[in-house]
Amino acid sequence: MISKNFLFHAGLALFATAAGAAEPATLIDALGGGKFSVNARLRYEGVEQTSLRDAAALTLRTRLGFAPAPFHGWKFLIEAENIVAADGDSYSQSGLNPGGTGRAVVADPEITELNQAFVAYAFGKTSYTLGRQRLVLDNARFVGDVGWRQNMQTYDAFVLQDKTLDQTTLTYAYLDRINRVFGRNHAQGYWKSASHLLNASYAGLPFGTLTGYAYLLDFRAPAYSANSCATYGASLAGATPLTADLKFAYRAELATQSDYGSSALNYSAGYTSLEAGLTAKPGSLTLGHEVLGSGSNVGFKTPLATLHIFNGWADLFLTTPAAGLRDTYVRATAALPAAIALTVFQHWYETDQTGVDLGTEFNAMLTRKFGANFTGTLKYADFRRDSLTVPNVKKIWAQVEFAY
DSSP states (O other): OOOHHHHHHHHHTTOOOOOOOSSOSSHHHHHHTOEEEEEEEEEEEEEEETTSBOEEEEEEEEEEEEEOOOBTTEEEEEEEEEEEESOTTSSBSTTOOGGGTTBOBOOOOOEEEEEEEEEEEEETTEEEEEEEEOOOBTTSSSBOOOTTSSSOOEEEEEEEEEOOSTTEEEEEEEEEEEEOTTOTTSTTSEEEEEEEEEEEEEEEETTEEEEEEEEEEOBOSTTTGGGOEEEEEEEEEEEEESSSSEEEEEEEEEEEEEEOTTOOOOOEEEEEEEEEEEEETTEEEEEEEEEEOEETTEEOOOTTSOGGGSSOTTOTTSSOOTTOEEEEEEEEEEEEGGGEEEEEEEEEEEOTTTOOEEEEEEEEEEEEEETTTEEEEEEEEEEEESSTTSOOEEEEEEEEEEEO
């Protein structure tokens, strides 16, 4: 039965208030000219997985925030988040709920927490941000907010970003704590960190944007210190017009990784990603190949990534297999009638070191905006295994999101 609490929060998602003002003269004026924000996402996620009972998660995520008007270069944000479920025991909340034992995992815990709270200062083209914040670098392959899950991943961090040089963005971040999607009540809900991120990108090349990075991740507690690693890499992404309506788009990325900081491991592994395709107004077609390597029986690690958008929506490869992973895929997009957007993937997976076929996966998604504030999504993932080391998995999502 759907709880009263669930219905209350569903009703709350329909309302928001906002106020705006010119550049304030005083801090009181900045508060009075501030803006409230609301984001609400109602989602059904169904999971069928080998050897587990089916999961059926109907959840509502409500996120409320307030930001005073910018004041002499200063910005502030405070944002709270609440997740409720119609039936919290109809799925495993990553082991948090005994009633979900034996069911497939949907990593959306019922929780209320502070999502973001930071102060930022901008001087010229340089900004400084301190506090709990969302952080996404490049395509989120190595540092992201895990935005698909109801509970966003955030960082207690200091972030410096500079855009003084023409078409150049320089970013440094010190991460003190990683607030992960499982919530603070989970044993892996947050990681203590002493990590440094450096990222530099230049968009002034005639053939694309060149980015270089060094991510030095050090997680201090023994329960998760094996995720500590140093990753150095570079990417090039761009598009070349072929005709007035058609472009050739491409992306290439190389990285190397080894143990770092508190890690007791001793390994070195490589990463390669290549994409090429054609894009036009009616749609696009892209061929891609991604390799997460292995060294000393340790797979290439991406502990801070927005993982759901890589290696299939069934989420079977959130941790790289010890023998590494090769993901060859085709992605197609199309603009359908009635303003509906279609995205389709086909993946073929195998281990990198041994070349063992792991399986194939089909993904499909339909999205449509309704006015300025609502977005509807239907999504499907079907992984069919070729190896008994992984399960068969089917997932389906139906959701509506409101943002104001």
